[in-house]
Structure formats: C-alpha cells, structure tokens
Amino acid sequence: MRRRLGEVRPEEAKALLQRLGSVLGERLQDEKDALDTYQVLLDLDRGNAPARLALARLLWRAGDREESQREYGALLTELGCTTAVMGEAYLRIAQEAQEAGQPSQVEAALAAALSLEPDGAPLDLLIESLKALGQETKLAECLVLREQALDEGSARIAVTRALAEVLEQMGKLDEAEAACRRLLEQAPEDVGSLGRLAAICRQQSRSEELAALLERLWAALEGQDALPGLDTEALG
Numbered sequence: 639m640r641r642r643l644g645e646v647r648p649e650e651a652k653a654l655l656q657r658l659g660s661v662l663g664e665r666l667q668d669e670k671d672a673l674d675t676y677q678v679l680l681d682l683d684r685g686n687a688p689a690r691l692a693l694a695r696l697l698w699r700a701g702d703r704e705e706s707q708r709e710y711g712a713l714l715t716e717l718g719c720t721t722a723v724m725g726e727a728y729l730r731i732a733q734e735a736q737e738a739g740q741p742s743q744v745e746a747a748l749a750a751a752l753s754l755e756p757d758g759a760p761l762d763l764l765i766e767s768l769k770a771l772g773q774e775t776k777l778a779e780c781l782v783l784r785e786q787a788l789d790e791g792s793a794r795i796a797v798t799r800a801l802a803e804v805l806e807q808m809g810k811l812d813e814a815e816a817a818c819r820r821l822l823e824q825a826p827e828d829v830g831s832l833g834r835l836a837a838i839c840r841q842q843s844r845s846e847e848l849a850a851l852l853e854r855l856w857a858a859l860e861g862q863d864a865l866p867g868l869d870t871e872a873l874g
Contacts, residue, residue, distance in 0.1 A: 652686065655679040659692055669700050687716050691723060698730060707734045725751050725758025729767035736771060744771070752776060756783040765800055778804050790824055798824075802834055811838050827858040 655675055663672030676693040679686060690713055697706035710727035713719055719727075728751035735743035748771065751758055758764065758780070768777035781801040788794035798821040805814035818835040821828055832855040839848040 652679060652683055655682070656686075656689060659689065663692065663696050669696055672696055673700070685716065687713060687719065687723070690716075691726075694727075694730070703734045703737065707731055721754045721757045722760060725754045726760060726763055728754075729759050729763065729771075733767055733770055748773070748776075752780065755780045756787040761796060761800065765804075774804060774808055778808065778810075785820075795821060795825055795828070799828070799830060802831060806834060806838070811841065814838060827854075829855065829858050832858060 655678060659672050659675040659679065662668040662675060666672075673693065673696055676689050676696070679689045680693065683689070690709055694706050694709035694713065697703075697709060707730065710730050713723055713727050728747045732744050732747035732751065735741075735747060751767075759767065761784075764780060765777060768774070768780070778801060781797055781804065784797045785794060785801060788797060798817055802814050802817035802821065805811075805817060815835060815838050818831040818838075821831045822835070825831070832851055836848055836851040836855055839845075839851060
C-alpha cells in the first residue's frame with residue numbers, strides 16, 4: 639500500500655486512505671484492514687483528527703480498550719478538538735477507568751465530559767456510556783439540558799425520545815409521560831411515544847385514555863411494521 643501511495647500526491651493519498659478506512663470499517667466491517675489503513679494515514683499525517691477518531695472508535699469496537707484510550711487521549715491534545723469529540727473521549731476514558739478499577743479517574747473523566755453539556759458526546763454514545771457507568775440520573779439530567787437547548791426538529795425529537803425511555807426505566811412514570819407528550823406535540827404519530835404512553839396508562843389503569851391512545855397507535859402503525867421492542871399484544 640505504501641509503495642502505491644508513493645505514486646500519488648500526498649493530499650490525494652490522505653483523502654484516498656480516509657475514504658478507504660471508512661469503507662473498510664463502516665461498510666465492510668473489516669476492522670483489521672481498517673485499523674491498518676488508519677495507521678498508515680496517521681504515519682503520513684499525525685495531526686489528522688478524523689483519522690485518529692475513527693481509529694479510536696475502531697479499537698474500542700474491537701475490544702482493545704487500552705489502545706483506544708491512548709488514541710482518545712491524543713485527540714484531547716489536538717488544537718481545535720470539538721466539544722463533541724472531547725465529550726466522547728472523556729466518556730470512553732471514564733469507562734476504561736471503571737473497568738480498570740480506578741474510581742478517581744472515573745470521577746475526573748466523567749466530570750470533564752459532563753461539563754461540556756449540552757454540547758458533549760454524540761447522543762447514542764452518551765446514552766451507552768452513562769448507562770455503562772451506572773449514571774442514569776446524570777444521563778436524564780444531560781438529556782433535559784439538551785432538550786432545552788435544541789430547537790424543534792429531528793435532533794430534539796431524538797433527545798426527547800431518549801429522555802422518555804430513560805425516565806420510564808428509572809420508574810419516573812410521571813416525568814416519562816410528560817416527555818412523551820412533549821414529543822407528541824412535535825411528532826403526533828411517533829409510534830414509540832404512543833406505545834410508551836399507552837404502556838404508562840395501562841400500568842396506572844387509565845382505561846379511557848388507554849383506549850384513545852391505542853386507536854392513535856393502530857392508526858400510526860397502519861401500513862408499517864411494528865416498532866422493534868413494542869409489544870402491541872401487551873398493550874391490548
């Protein structure tokens with residue numbers, strides 16, 4: 639690979655490697671060759687933050703947490719590192735520290751990640767990491783901050799949906815219901831929220847409201863597959 643790359647201009651070689659790494663790692667799930675590709679790219683350009691981030695994520699996915707943490711740590715030293723990348727790096731460092739039994743490092747990295755809210759780690763990673771760290775209350779607080787900071791739209795819907803799910807899992811049904819209703823104001827046919835709200839009404843024996851919600855749910859489901867994880871039979 640290195641010999642053939644020597645036949646093209648450096649900037650073209652970097653762009654080619656970036657695309658190749660993405661295809662190998664994301665589309666083909668070929669972690670070994672993707673890791674090798676990003677390593678070659680970083681040998682050519684040590685300051686390539688997108689390549690280092692992709693490498694850190696691949697290493698984490700492959701189970702090499704120590705090397706992944708090293709790459710995340712290097713990202714934190716890069717000038718212009720975005721708050722989203724910083725949040726991701728701190729959360730991964732906190733997870734690795736927890737696995738290594740280092741509570742003080744967990745606390746420090748977690749505090750650093752949370753200080754970046756509501757502009758921190760990507761939503762899916764925030765949810766995954768804070769649940770893994772046993773920080774559901776902190777997760778709910780972060781989601782509230784994000785919901786308040788966002789204008790109406792798909793990003794806010796995703797945050798509110800996640801908040802409703804977390805609150806329901808915590809047993810905070812009144813707050814989960816309120817989150818569902820806020821979401822339904824933006825997306826009246828959101829199947830997940832209708833199902834969650836119906837489940838709450840069923841638990842609380844609110845039969846009249848349950849019947850109305852089920853009618854809305856069946857109408858929303860018409861012509862589409864049921865949402866994964868939605869137990870329509872249990873709802874009635």
